[in-house]
Amino acid sequence: MRRLKATISYDGTLFAGYQVQPGERTVQLELENVLTKMHKGEKVKITASGRTDARVHATGQVIHFDTTLTIPVDRYKKALNVQLPRDIRVLAVEEVAADFHARYSVSGKQYRYIWNCEEQQSPFRRHYSVETNGLKPNVEDMQAAANYIVGTHDFSCFCAANTSVVDKVRTVQSLSFSWQGEELHMVIEGNGFLYNMVRIIAGTLWEVGIGKREVKDLEGIVASMDRGRAGKTAPAHGLYLEKVFY
Amino acid sequence: MRRLKATISYDGTLFAGYQVQPGERTVQLELENVLTKMHKGEKVKITASGRTDARVHATGQVIHFDTTLTIPVDRYKKALNVQLPRDIRVLAVEEVAADFHARYSVSGKQYRYIWNCEEQQSPFRRHYSVETNGLKPNVEDMQAAANYIVGTHDFSCFCAANTSVVDKVRTVQSLSFSWQGEELHMVIEGNGFLYNMVRIIAGTLWEVGIGKREVKDLEGIVASMDRGRAGKTAPAHGLYLEKVFY
Structure with missing residues (x-):
């Protein structure tokens, strides 16, 4: 075997x-x-x-x-x-080795989230990026807000309510944005992620990017440990599990 | 109106x-x-x-x-x-203007054909490029063979049998290849295209690229005006209608 x-x-x-x-x-x-x-x-x-x-x-x-x-x-x-x-x-x-375990041996993961900011989202990208109806966010603000997330925190604010996990302390090692043509990519790496955590982070930072929230609001959201304070869960089809580290 | x-x-x-x-x-x-x-x-x-x-x-x-x-x-x-x-x-x-006609006013068209030469075709490209199971063709040979196609010819050899078109003389203005990562793109521009013409050209030049045909065979294929002499019709999902000129 x-x-x-x-x-x-x-x-x-x-x-x-x-x-x-x-x-x-x-x-x-x-x-x-x-x-x-x-x-x-x-x-x-x-x-x-x-x-x-x-x-x-x-x-x-x-x-x-x-x-x-x-x-x-x-x-x-x-x-x-x-x-x-x-x-x-x-x-x-x-x-x-026989003691390798795809789940328990994980030391970290990297996810990517993609928004398509074309005025008309290409039909070829409709399942692979989230349409923004041509809205272009302020990425500097999104990055500044992201810096309140990087580090070790209790991330209850970014965890879907229906979870049985008790310890919600995780470390986000990096969270950065880049443009690829008219698509905005968010890449996040951490030692572990709670249920829906990346999508709630994406949804919250997007709201900062389009001016619905202030950059500094993120400090209070993280400290609150309250899911109700964070933004909407961003749609599933913009999310990619990109790397698993062991 | x-x-x-x-x-x-x-x-x-x-x-x-x-x-x-x-x-x-x-x-x-x-x-x-x-x-x-x-x-x-x-x-x-x-x-x-x-x-x-x-x-x-x-x-x-x-x-x-x-x-x-x-x-x-x-x-x-x-x-x-x-x-x-x-x-x-x-x-x-x-x-x-009222006399513009999307079909009759056309002066030319440009099509693109895409082969995916990754060893494992990305699942995200399966509807948008043709899998080659990792085969990488000789593009210099494909380009050399393509040069027998560029110009004004009776293109009966590249026309699907089930067509009612009588005059099969068309002009191909350009036909060129380029790599985009591990995908090979063919771009062809002409004053008009017969039924399945781009896909039969793609299929025939592919056979040159993988060594199933000689470069110089193309001269005889075009001259023969015989569909049976040309290669297979390449799959539909690699083809894009890219531009229509008026």
């Missing part, structure tokens, strides 16, 4: 999210179906670094699973990609 | 093509439905520069229609975009 780690990319548009849910098309279901077929019907369970919601994308999600097959890891990647639907691709497969 | 010219972009993925067909979702149907609603049920017929097939994209298709509404043209664009599905966007609307 070997433990394999796989890095995968998926277009979240047509998935009800990463995790298996009865009656829904999910990334985990598609992967487990293919692996189970490769193992001649023996059920193979995979573990991811964490779940992603419906319509959220991934360019660097990480999973692990145990396999009895002895095929070389590079052949493994090809065998998976041949059978997987085209909206999931396996980017890399490597053998790891 | 004013005649309006509109430049539109659409993601061809979920359309059965441009032209209205019974029981199918088409670009023309969506546009006419919105225009007819704006005209309080009075049927508005639109005319395009030409049809595009199922899954073919457009970044610069042109249409015309006549309207009794007196709203300014910039407001017209917004009114259309608010009601259209997100996979069609109106990029520009302008008033034109």
